[in-house]
Amino acid sequence: MRVSCPHCKQLGTIRSTExxxxxVSQHYVICSNRECGHTWRATTVADMTLSISSTPDPTVALPLSTHVRRAVIAQLIRCAAEADYTPCLTPPTTLDLFPPSGPDGPS
Known part of the structure; x- marks a missing residue:
């Protein structure tokens, strides 16, 4: 990972990570510009899943990006088995949206 010095904009070197x-990780960074000599702590946060892990950790809950969500839903739809459904409370009806206007059907 590349981290730029907030002062001189040169690359910094991560010396340690906690x-x-x-x-969430905290990194202790030193600037590569010897004239600058700045050292600082940077924090990185994993905040969104862009590509689903092949070995997911069940304790980690990251939101999925929208393109991953669409891909996951599409995969679930493709792999879903069809199930017979019988309504319990209302009888099935297959009426036309617009009933015929006369005895011969729509005009």
Whole structure:
């Protein structure tokens, strides 16, 4: 991961990382510009899934990006088995949306 110095904009080097949670890490960074000499702490957060993991951790709950959601729903629809459905409360009806206007049907 590349981190730019907030002062001189040169690349910094991550010296150590402390994992605070499965989705949050703190990095201690030193600027590569010796004249600048800035050191700082940066925090990174995993905040969205862009591609689903092949080995997901059940304790991590990240929201899916919209394109992943569409792909997951499409896959579920493709793989879903068809089920017979019989309404319990109302009888099935197959009426026309617009009833015929006369004895010969629509005019």
């Amino acid at each position: 994992r605070l949670s499965p989705t």
